[in-house]
Amino acid sequence: MADDQPSSQPSPFDLIIFGASGFTGKYVIRETLKFINPQNPSPSLSFAIAGRDHHKLSESLSWASQPNPPSPIPILTADTSDPDSLRHLCRQTRLLLNCVGPFRLHGEPVVRACVEVGCDYLDICGEPEFMERVEVQYHEQAVSQGSLVVSACGFDSVPAELGLMFNSRRWVPPMVVNSVEAYLCLESQKRIVGNFATYESAVLGIANAQVLRELRRSRPKRPRPQIPGPPPPKGPTVEHQKELGLWAVRLPSADSAVVRRTLTTLAENPCGLPGMNESPDQISKREAFWSTVKPAHFGVKIGTKSLLGTLRIITVGVFIGLLGSCSFGRWLLLKFPEVFSLGWFRKKGPTEEEVESATFKMWFVGQGFSDSSTTSLANKKRDYEIITRVMGPEIGYITTPIILVQCALIILSQRGNLPKGGVFPPGIVFGPTDLQERLQQNGISFDVISKRALAS
Structure with missing residues (x-):
C-alpha cells in the first residue's frame, strides 16, 4: 500500500517517547529533558511524548520537569490496539522510543508500524521471545524500508x-x-x-x-x-x-x-x-x-x-x-x-x-x-x-x-x-x-x- 511507504517529507519531531505515562516512561522523559530542552532558545532536536491517556501523560511530564514548571512538550495519543494511530504517530518522528511493556503483549504492533512507515525504533525490552520473533518477522522488511529496529537498549542488555x-x-x-x-x-x-x-x-x-x-x-x-x-x-x-x-x-x-x-x-x-x-x-x-x-x-x-x-x-x-x-x-x-x-x-x-x-x-x-x-x-x-x-x-x-x-x-x-x-x-x-x-x-x-x- 502506498500509505505504508516511508515519507519523503521531514518529520516534525526527531524523537517520540511512546508509553511515557508508565513508571519507566516518566524517568525516560526526565532523562531526555537533560539533553533536549525545549526552553533552549536554539534547540537542535525536538521531541514529543505519546500514549493512551493525555491526562496521565501530562502528569508524567509535570513530574519529570520538576522542580521547574511542566516543559512545553507536545503530547500525542496512540494505542497499541489501534494500528492507524500507531502509523500516524510513526510518521511524525525520525525515531520512536517504546516503553510499553510487556512487549510480548504490546510490542509487535509498534514495531510493525515503525517498519511500515520507515522510522527507527528502540525499546527497553528484556524478553528474548519477543526480540527473536520480531527479527524473524520484520528484519527483511526493515532492511528494505530503512527502519533500524533495536531492542534491549536498557539495562537489558x-x-x-x-x-x-x-x-x-x-x-x-x-x-x-x-x-x-x-x-x-x-x-x-x-x-x-x-x-x-x-x-x-x-x-x-x-x-x-x-x-x-x-x-x-x-x-x-x-x-x-x-x-x-x-x-x-x-x-x-x-x-x-x-x-x-x-x-x-x-x-x-x-x-x-x-x-x-x-x-x-x-x-x-x-x-x-x-x-x-x-x-x-x-x-x-x-x-x-x-x-x-x-x-x-x-x-x-x-x-x-x-x-x-x-x-x-x-x-x-x-x-x-x-x-x-x-x-x-x-x-x-x-x-x-x-x-x-x-x-x-x-x-x-x-x-x-x-x-x-x-x-x-x-x-x-x-x-x-x-x-x-x-x-x-x-x-x-x-x-x-x-x-x-x-x-x-x-x-x-x-x-x-x-x-x-x-x-x-x-x-x-x-x-x-x-x-x-x-x-x-x-x-x-x-x-x-x-x-x-x-x-x-x-x-x-x-x-x-x-x-x-x-x-x-
Whole structure:
C-alpha cells in the first residue's frame, strides 16, 4: 500500500517517547529533558511524548520537569490496539522510543508500524521471545524500508554487551579469551524493589518458554562464533565466588541470548555492519574496533554477599518456575507479586527514595589462554584471567533511561554510520560507536579490576 511507504517529507519531531505515562516512561522523559530542552532558545532536536491517556501523560511530564514548571512538550495519543494511530504517530518522528511493556503483549504492533512507515525504533525490552520473533518477522522488511529496529537498549542488555566487549578487548595477542562469566549484584541502602512489568514479563516468559524453543528450532542454522579452546566446565548450582565476595546462581535473563545474537551476527560479518553513509575514516574505525573483539562463551549469574540472599533468589525462581506454567499459578503470581517475589516486586513500584538509593555492580570474569597457539593442545587448561566491572545507579529507572537516551542521541547524530535498516541487538549496532564513553560521562563506569595468571 502506498500509505505504508516511508515519507519523503521531514518529520516534525526527531524523537517520540511512546508509553511515557508508565513508571519507566516518566524517568525516560526526565532523562531526555537533560539533553533536549525545549526552553533552549536554539534547540537542535525536538521531541514529543505519546500514549493512551493525555491526562496521565501530562502528569508524567509535570513530574519529570520538576522542580521547574511542566516543559512545553507536545503530547500525542496512540494505542497499541489501534494500528492507524500507531502509523500516524510513526510518521511524525525520525525515531520512536517504546516503553510499553510487556512487549510480548504490546510490542509487535509498534514495531510493525515503525517498519511500515520507515522510522527507527528502540525499546527497553528484556524478553528474548519477543526480540527473536520480531527479527524473524520484520528484519527483511526493515532492511528494505530503512527502519533500524533495536531492542534491549536498557539495562537489558547494554551493560552485558558492552561489558563483554570491554573485557574481550583487554585480551591482547597472543592472549586469547575463552569464556566470560558475568556476575550481577544489586545493592541498596533501603530496599531493592522492581517494576511490576519486569516481574510480569518474567512470569509470561515461563508461560511461553516452549514458544521460544519452537521458534529457535524453526530458524535456519546460522554460523557459530569460533571460540578457541573447549567450553568451560559446568560449575555448581550455587557458586561461592571468593574473588568477588559473592554467592551466585545462574540468572535466566535476556543478556545471554542477546549477546549470542550479537556474536552470531559478528561471525557472519567479521568487520561489523556497514553504515549507510560511512566515510573511509569511519569504515577503518569500525573495522579496527571489531578486530579487537573476540567471541567467548558467555553466561550471567546473579550474586549476593550472603548465602541466605542467594537462597532467597532461588526460592523466588522456584515460585515463578512452578506456578508460571499454568494459568491459575500465573494468576496467583500476578495477583500477589509482593508475596511470591518475597518483597522484590510490587504493583505500585519503588518509591523515589528506593530508586535513588539503589546501585548495581556487574563483574566480568574472563578466562582464557596466555598464548593462543597452545589452545589446540590436549588437556590444555585456561591459564589467565582478566576481571572487569561495569557499575552504575539503579538499573530500572536510572540506568535504563540513561542507556536508552544515549542510544537515541547516537542514532539522531550519527545515523549515517549505522546500518540502513534491519532488526538487530544493541551490541552489533552500538559497539563501535562512542556509546561506552557517553555512558561513562553519565554515571556508568567501566573498569579493569585485575589481571593474573591462573595456577596450573
